[in-house]
Amino acid sequence: MQNAGEPLRILHVLRAPVGGVFRHVCDLIEMQADRGHKVGMICDSTTGGAFEAGLLAELEARLALGLKRTPMSRPIRPVDLGAFLRVRAHADSVAPDVIHGHGAKGGVFSRLTAASERRSGRVVATFYTLHGGSLNFDRHTLAGRLYFGVERSLERVTDSLIHVSAFEAETYREKVGEPRCPAHVIYNGLRPGEFEPVTKIDNPADFLFLGELRPLKGVGVLLRALEILNAEGNKRSLAIVGGGVREQIETYRAFAAEKDLDVRFHAPIPARQALAQARMIVVPSLAESLPYVVLEAAAAGTPMIATRVGGIPEIFSGEEDRLIEPGNERALASALTAALENPQRLVEEAAARRVFVRERFSLSGMAEENEALYHEALSRRRGGRAMDATLSAS
Numbered sequence: 001m002q003n004a005g006e007p008l009r010i011l012h013v014l015r016a017p018v019g020g021v022f023r024h025v026c027d028l029i030e031m032q033a034d035r036g037h038k039v040g041m042i043c044d045s046t047t048g049g050a051f052e053a054g055l056l057a058e059l060e061a062r063l064a065l066g067l068k069r070t071p072m073s074r075p076i077r078p079v080d081l082g083a084f085l086r087v088r089a090h091a092d093s094v095a096p097d098v099i100h101g102h103g104a105k106g107g108v109f110s111r112l113t114a115a116s117e118r119r120s121g122r123v124v125a126t127f128y129t130l131h132g133g134s135l136n137f138d139r140h141t142l143a144g145r146l147y148f149g150v151e152r153s154l155e156r157v158t159d160s161l162i163h164v165s166a167f168e169a170e171t172y173r174e175k176v177g178e179p180r181c182p183a184h185v186i187y188n189g190l191r192p193g194e195f196e197p198v199t200k201i202d203n204p205a206d207f208l209f210l211g212e213l214r215p216l217k218g219v220g221v222l223l224r225a226l227e228i229l230n231a232e233g234n235k236r237s238l239a240i241v242g243g244g245v246r247e248q249i250e251t252y253r254a255f256a257a258e259k260d261l262d263v264r265f266h267a268p269i270p271a272r273q274a275l276a277q278a279r280m281i282v283v284p285s286l287a288e289s290l291p292y293v294v295l296e297a298a299a300a301g302t303p304m305i306a307t308r309v310g311g312i313p314e315i316f317s318g319e320e321d322r323l324i325e326p327g328n329e330r331a332l333a334s335a336l337t338a339a340l341e342n343p344q345r346l347v348e349e350a351a352a353r354r355v356f357v358r359e360r361f362s363l364s365g366m367a368e369e370n371e372a373l374y375h376e377a378l379s380r381r382r383g384g385r386a387m388d389a390t391l392s393a394s
Contacts (some may be wrong), residue, residue, distance in 0.1 A: 005375045008032075009319040011040045011065060011096040013087060013113070014106040015058060015072045016047040018243065020292040021103050022132045024164070024188055026059055028100075031367035032228040033062040037265075039067025040094050040208065042087055042132075044072040049243055051268040064246050065094045076146070078300050080105075083357035088113045098127045098374045104133035115157040125377035127370075128154075130172065132284060132289035132310065138218070139175045148176045155180045155269055159377035162370070165311025186370060187314075188290055189363030190258075194299040195354065199274045204342075205239040205264060207336065208278030210271065210293050218284030219252055221329050225284075227259045228333035236340070238282075241274040271296040280339060280346060285309050286326045287340035289356035298357040305335050319349060319354060 003142055006140045010032055014024050029039050040063050047186045048056075050306040087109045087216060091099060101110025107128040114126035134151060137144035153174075155161075161183040169185050203380075207226075213215050220239070229236055240252070249265070251301065255264040264275070265319055271293065280303035288310030297304050298315060306312050308323035316323055326329045339346050 005371070007380075008037045008098055009040075009065060009094065009096045010098045010100060011035050011042065011091055011094060011110075012100050013042050013110040014102040015044045015074065016103070018048050018054050020188075022048075022052065022055075023292050024129070024131065025053065025102055027189065028367060028370060029059060029062060031363065032142060032371070033064070035367070035371065040066035040067070041091055042068040042070065043274070044073050044341075045069035051243070056365075065070050065096070072109075073095065074105070080108075084109050084112055085088055085191070088116050089115060091160065095103050097378060099124060100370075101126070101128045102149065103129075103131050107133065108154065111154045111157050121294045123378065123381050124156040125159045125374060125381060126157065127162055127219065127373065128162050128166055129164065130289070131164060132168065132287065135168065135175060135289075136287050137175075137268070137277070141295055144175070145329070146260075151176045152180075154382055160373050162373070163289075163316055166316065167311040168289045169254045174186070179266070182373075184369070186274060186366055186374065187361050187365035188292060188295060190295055190299050190357070190361050191363050194272070195297060195358055196300070196304065198272055198300045200279070204276070205237040205262075206280070207236065207238045207280045208274065208342070209238065209240045209242070209284070210274045210281060210297075211242050211283075211291075213240070213242050213249050215248075216286050218286050218326065219318075221261070221286070221332060222284045222326055223252060223255055223261060223263070223281055223327040224335060225332040226263070228329060229336060230259065230261065232337075234337065234340075235262060236336070237264070237278075239264045239266060239274075239277040241266040241269060241277065243268045272300060275302050279343070280304060282332075282336070283307065284326070284332055287314075290314065292373055295357060295361055295373050297355045298350070299361075301350050301354045303343065303350045304353075305339055305346075307332075315357065315361075316353065319353070322349065358388055 021048045032039050049132045068090045072083045075336040091113045099110045111126050118134045134147035137147050156179045164184045280295045283306035290311035294315050307326040309326045313320045324335050
């Protein structure tokens, strides 16, 4: 695939190389490298396991600007100053045209770095893809006010906000305010090969959970729903695939053992390999933006039960009534029971969903839309528009 515009030097900044944010960045990097751009990435050195390390090793061959890993904390802490200085020093050494931040911490570091580069006289465009990030905070809490205040102040140096769902864009307007910089919705994309059917393993589990094992993903809700089925005499099996904080994983393991649940825990593996582990997937999230796991399952035609949160209804377009209330284990237990009683209905719905997702969520389209924004912003900046000053005055 060839690039339609000039080759660019692009630096992606994110905190944790895990989950959907990491997948998104990897996809962008691969597409951008294939289109002739020189790409680099900087991320946290303390997050991720062997699976993620393997993905980074494979990706590094495409990173003409290199891979830099440095400690980055999840919450706001004084050590963030040191992390920012290291990000800035790395950017200075690779001289990017574009600095693209992902997630809350990546968005802060990338935009502050771009502002510093501009003060040195360099023309740099900067973009921020939220992936939910800080929007999960309550705007009425101290933490929420702090995060949203930071988001607001950084708009003045941002060439464009990039939202992965219409829900995320609306949430930003509600919690932070009407953006004072350009903002666009660019959906996550999928590769053609992801639409191939998945062959199940012998003796698959009834249900699958795939993702990071933390409370926001609804793992505890799913386990309690399975407990309800057990109490009704309907013991069913669950495969849990994913990583997370060890203490949290051990809490889930202990609950499953105490309640005599048939749960098989697996370390992270590729999504399609995980989808082969069970007859249907359950996405019990309490908050999301536009989760890759839902897109990946939909593309593979996997029967799915999911909650009505974030951008998930944008994937379940026309069948939103099938989504369930988040955080409600009894509603989830009822949905699991209904799926077991009429699995053919879920198979038929999954086939229709697969067609819709193929038409709407394209990886090449995602890469091309991002690249178009890069070129537009650089053209404005090279044309002499003092964007930062203009945005500050507006």
